[in-house]
Amino acid sequence: MSNSDARNSDPTGLDPVAEVVARLRHRLDSLPADARHRAPFLGAYLRTTEAVGSAVYDGLFESPDWVQRWDVAFAELYLTAHDCDLRGDTAGVSRPWRLAFAAPPELPELRHVLLGINAHVNYDLPQAMLAVISPADFTDPGLIDARRRDHERIDTVLAGRVKAEDAELDDPRRLLDRALGPLNRLSSKRFLREARQKVWHNVGELHAARLAGDGAYRARLAELEVLSAAKIADLLAPGQVLLRLAVAGFGVTLPPAA
Numbered sequence: 001m002s003n004s005d006a007r008n009s010d011p012t013g014l015d016p017v018a019e020v021v022a023r024l025r026h027r028l029d030s031l032p033a034d035a036r037h038r039a040p041f042l043g044a045y046l047r048t049t050e051a052v053g054s055a056v057y058d059g060l061f062e063s064p065d066w067v068q069r070w071d072v073a074f075a076e077l078y079l080t081a082h083d084c085d086l087r088g089d090t091a092g093v094s095r096p097w098r099l100a101f102a103a104p105p106e107l108p109e110l111r112h113v114l115l116g117i118n119a120h121v122n123y124d125l126p127q128a129m130l131a132v133i134s135p136a137d138f139t140d141p142g143l144i145d146a147r148r149r150d151h152e153r154i155d156t157v158l159a160g161r162v163k164a165e166d167a168e169l170d171d172p173r174r175l176l177d178r179a180l181g182p183l184n185r186l187s188s189k190r191f192l193r194e195a196r197q198k199v200w201h202n203v204g205e206l207h208a209a210r211l212a213g214d215g216a217y218r219a220r221l222a223e224l225e226v227l228s229a230a231k232i233a234d235l236l237a238p239g240q241v242l243l244r245l246a247v248a249g250f251g252v253t254l255p256p257a258a
Contacts, residue, residue, distance in 0.1 A: 016068045017053035020075045021046060027082060035086065037105035041116030049075065051157050060157070061150045066132060074128035078120055096123045096228040103236060114235050114245075121195050122252050123228035126202040127221070130210065138207055148200060158192050198251030205254040220254060227252035 024046040031039055052071055056064045084092030085101045093101070096119035103115055129151065137143055202224060209220040231252055235245075 015053065016072050017049060017056060020072055021049050021053065023079060024049060024075070027079065032086070034105075035101075037103070037107070037112055038082070038101070038116075040109040040112045044113050045075075045078070045116070045120075048158065052154070055153075055157050060153055062146050063150055066147065067150055070128060070132045073131040074120075074125060077124040077128055081119075094119070094123055094228075095225050096232050099229055099232040099236075111235065115232060118231055118235055118250065119228060121199065122231060122250075123224060125199050126206055126224065129199070129203050130206050133203070133207070135207070135211060151200060152196065155193055155196055192250070194249055195251035198253050202252070202254045205257065208257065216257075220257065224252070224254055227254070 024042060028039060028042045028046060031042070049071065052067070055061065056067055061067045078097075081093045081097040081101075084090075085097065090098065100112075100115040100119045103112060129147075133144075133147055137147070206217065206220055206224070209216040231250070
């Protein structure tokens, strides 16, 4: 598919990723005063989504139309959790997101960004990928390899954003973080790569559970929710978060099914 085909793969002529950006911008602009601590993650997510859209247009991915569908499915999980939480609809918010949203507003901006990334990547991303990779797709090794490669190419986009996103954080209490900037950026790239590898593993585990039936899938998803929430708790502990994550890891791994 050519770049122009990728740009216009939607028969309505609308760019799906640009629509996601618009929805994120609306949420950012309409944040209530008591939820302004969500702005750092929302802003980072918006800018990263813009970067993904540019990468699609520039031909980075083998299957740009699939990446667009994945991006929409991924964002929908966050937007649903965000909207439900603001409405007080806790039933529509997973435990990782409940913990991230309820984090003390006075935490450094970096911590709020990491909490959002954790909930979204560790818990939401495997679900979003499974939503756009059908059981039939898994029977085609060549197609699955292509999906995995495009999944890994997202790292190129994210790594290119790390320095810029660090500059977006404006918190005078982060003097030590700023002094450790280059090391923090290296740590960021390491934990993003590590988390993405674990996400692909978890996609396979959830797919196997999906084949076993709805009950099996829900049980495995509940395991992932617990693991992701536990990692959120780690992020809420005091200390140099990025350095600690570089050692302990950021992603979570579903164990083999019982």
